[in-house]
Amino acid sequence: MRFKTSIRNVSTFIKLTSCLVSIGKIAWLRLDEEEIRFTLMPDQGVQVFANLAIQTLFDSYIITSANSNIINLEVPLSALHRALRSCASASDATLRLTKRASDNTPILCLTVTTTTNTLVTQEIPVRVLSAASVANIKEPTCPEPDVHIILPALHTLRAVVERFNKLDASRIAIAANMNGEFKMRLDGNDSVKVESIWTGLTNPLLDPEQVPGGVENHPSTTREKAAFAWVRVDGKEWGRVLKVGGISRRVVACFCEDHALVLYVYLTDEEDEHSAVLTYYLSSFVI
Amino acid sequence: MSETQDQAPPPLFTALTTSSRQILTLLKCIGFQSKAQLQISADGLRVTVEDSHVMQGHAFIDKNLFNTYSFNPLPFEPDEDPVVQFGISLTALLECLQIFGGPEAGGGGKWRGGGGGGGGDGWSGGTAGVSAFDHGLLRIAGTCRFLYEEGGPLCLILEEPPITTTCELTTYTPTPLPDIPLSPTLTRKIILKSSLLHDAITELSSSTSSTLPSSSSLLVITTSPHPPSFTLSSTSPLGTTTVEFTDDRDLLETFQVNLRTKDVYRFDLVRHARGAMAVASKVSVRSDEAGVLSLQFMVEWEGRASFVDFRFLGVDDGEGGGGSDGDGDGSYGEEAGDGDSE
Numbered sequence A: 001m002r003f004k005t006s007i008r009n010v011s012t013f014i015k016l017t018s019c020l021v022s023i024g025k026i027a028w029l030r031l032d033e034e035e036i037r038f039t040l041m042p043d044q045g046v047q048v049f050a051n052l053a054i055q056t057l058f059d060s061y062i063i064t065s066a067n068s069n070i071i072n073l074e075v076p077l078s079a080l081h082r083a084l085r086s087c088a089s090a091s092d093a094t095l096r097l098t099k100r101a102s103d104n105t106p107i108l109c110l111t112v113t114t115t116t117n118t119l120v121t122q123e124i125p126v127r128v129l130s131a132a133s134v135a136n137i138k139e140p141t142c143p144e145p146d147v148h149i150i151l152p153a154l155h156t157l158r159a160v161v162e163r164f165n166k167l168d169a170s171r172i173a174i175a176a177n178m179n180g181e182f183k184m185r186l187d188g189n190d191s192v193k194v195e196s197i198w199t200g201l202t203n204p205l206l207d208p209e210q211v212p213g214g215v216e217n218h219p220s221t222t223r224e225k226a227a228f229a230w231v232r233v234d235g236k237e238w239g240r241v242l243k244v245g246g247i248s249r250r251v252v253a254c255f256c257e258d259h260a261l262v263l264y265v266y267l268t269d270e271e272d273e274h275s276a277v278l279t280y281y282l283s284s285f286v287i
Numbered sequence B: 001m002s003e004t005q006d007q008a009p010p011p012l013f014t015a016l017t018t019s020s021r022q023i024l025t026l027l028k029c030i031g032f033q034s035k036a037q038l039q040i041s042a043d044g045l046r047v048t049v050e051d052s053h054v055m056q057g058h059a060f061i062d063k064n065l066f067n068t069y070s071f072n073p074l075p076f077e078p079d080e081d082p083v084v085q086f087g088i089s090l091t092a093l094l095e096c097l098q099i100f101g102g103p104e105a106g107g108g109g110k111w112r113g114g115g116g117g118g119g120g121d122g123w124s125g126g127t128a129g130v131s132a133f134d135h136g137l138l139r140i141a142g143t144c145r146f147l148y149e150e151g152g153p154l155c156l157i158l159e160e161p162p163i164t165t166t167c168e169l170t171t172y173t174p175t176p177l178p179d180i181p182l183s184p185t186l187t188r189k190i191i192l193k194s195s196l197l198h199d200a201i202t203e204l205s206s207s208t209s210s211t212l213p214s215s216s217s218l219l220v221i222t223t224s225p226h227p228p229s230f231t232l233s234s235t236s237p238l239g240t241t242t243v244e245f246t247d248d249r250d251l252l253e254t255f256q257v258n259l260r261t262k263d264v265y266r267f268d269l270v271r272h273a274r275g276a277m278a279v280a281s282k283v284s285v286r287s288d289e290a291g292v293l294s295l296q297f298m299v300e301w302e303g304r305a306s307f308v309d310f311r312f313l314g315v316d317d318g319e320g321g322g323g324s325d326g327d328g329d330g331s332y333g334e335e336a337g338d339g340d341s342e
Helices: A010-021 A077-085 A154-167 A235-246 B020-029 B090-097 B194-205 B267-271 B274-279
Strands: A002-007 A026-031 A035-040 A047-053 A058-064 A071-076 A092-099 A106-113 A119-125 A127-129 A147-150 A171-176 A182-186 A192-198 A229-234 A250-256 A260-266 A276-283 B013-017 B035-041 B044-051 B055-062 B068-071 B084-089 B143-148 B154-160 B163-169 B186-193 B218-223 B230-236 B239-245 B252-257 B261-266 B282-288 B293-301 B304-312
Touching: A010 A035, A010 A047, A010 A077, A010 A235, A010 A276, A071 A077, A071 A106, A071 A119, A077 A106, A077 A119, A154 A182, A154 A192, A154 A235, A154 B090, A154 B163, A171 A235, A171 A250, A192 B090, A229 A235, A229 A250, A229 A260, A235 A260, A235 A276, B020 B055, B020 B090, B020 B143, B020 B274, B020 B293, B020 B304, B035 B090, B084 B090, B090 B154, B090 B163, B186 B194, B186 B218, B194 B230, B194 B239, B194 B267, B194 B274, B194 B282, B194 B293, B218 B267, B230 B252, B261 B267, B267 B304, B274 B293
Parallel strands: none
Antiparallel strands: A002 A058, A002 A092, A026 A035, A026 A071, A035 A047, A047 A276, A071 A127, A092 A106, A106 A119, A147 A250, A171 A182, A171 A229, A182 A192, A192 B163, A250 A260, A260 A276, B013 B068, B013 B143, B035 B044, B035 B084, B044 B055, B055 B304, B143 B154, B154 B163, B186 B252, B186 B282, B218 B230, B218 B261, B230 B239, B282 B293, B293 B304
């Protein structure tokens, strides 16, 4: 089993880990010859699946293993994030999987050459997971979304969510329709009810090749354009999810009414060669 | 703007402002309490909070802070100025006024609605181009509309395209809150830069302690026609700190004192006015023979003055002066915003 790479894009990697660390403590990192995949499935709350082309983060990437050159690791996110942060200004950084000499613990070893040519090495203890132990981890299956919409700039959304949370950090109802409208509502508070609505947003077109039943039969097409699909989420958690605005180029929100909100967070531009997408699953609370 | 479009009778109260930041600043001055009484009249909004029945804070939001202002009360007693009053959560009102979104990020125009699909579920190219007239780039100021119908919630409609936020603030049965009266017979009237008072109170705070009961610290105000003219001292079980002002026109713009007078107030309550001291340009410090203290702050924007007034009943320190014969009957009427600190 061998994994060694140089980090091509430290700042993107740091932004990624900072988003992940606000959602959970531990991630499953799956590395193979094509992709880097981070999976966060805390016992409750938001689940995150990040699929990144290798070139998004890495360069000179070498991976070999007895399991078809796939390596599965359990990584403590805050340790990884801290280590990466310290090499933000590095001229060169490499990451490799090795064993600590003293006790044979597997570690991710981050070696950084600073601008003053000093070599700094940081060890992130990890757990190597067997193929069997991760075989059952899958992205949740959701019904076809009722509404899909491109969210407004996440930092403005987050600014509003923070105000909502100051009023009452409990549940926020979120809705969108196929008429380019998105709204958030805070109720259940005795002294104030608040609703913010964004208009003029884009409902992206579905790609016919990805809709087996035909676009014309898709729930989002058959639905009345102005009808809002609602989900209810935890306000604090929603605020943490929106931190991803710091790195996202574009976010598509899919509303499965009363069931779940799925966010596809694109870290790269459409025309970019290498794609990087984070998928966030938020289950809706029952009213 | 469009109140008259409908044929329905006009709402009891509706007003539109692009100065919600100024309104927010005024209300923050009295933001030390979570509940407030709000009074709507033809002249503007008057928001009142109180603490321990011995101090009150009034923020007066003059109708000139609104672009349109329409108050349509039902006919009242002929010789009474019509007012509408209700209780409200001041905390919620302050938060609502801050809901306006942050600045739009530049470069958002790159986010067209297309594929890029690593996460499955591809979207074929849409068109979410952001136009050159993006409001974020032009920084068009948001508007805030107030709307109130008898017995309903107080609605705030904040518009900052493309976001519209509607806040419904529950209104409560008004709590009668007679104004602490300030007699026209003043024992002192001093006008000074508000920042000087702010610095003095900050200095005096250093001798008070957070580990002692806050009510155990007192503020002693002494004024005299002879130097030292105007003295502020804080006394607590930890000791005494004193700040003295000399009667110098550079320091005290107005100084009207005929007799040496000493009054005592609860320091923690006076500290409630620190927010006002920080944002106001001038403050008028007045007291009457009953020991009532008024701190009237003038907050200015672009030549328009707004007023925040604090009233305090004195603490009886056993030396006479500073009586606390409380229970004002309000018969002196309100003075907040009467502009007499000019």
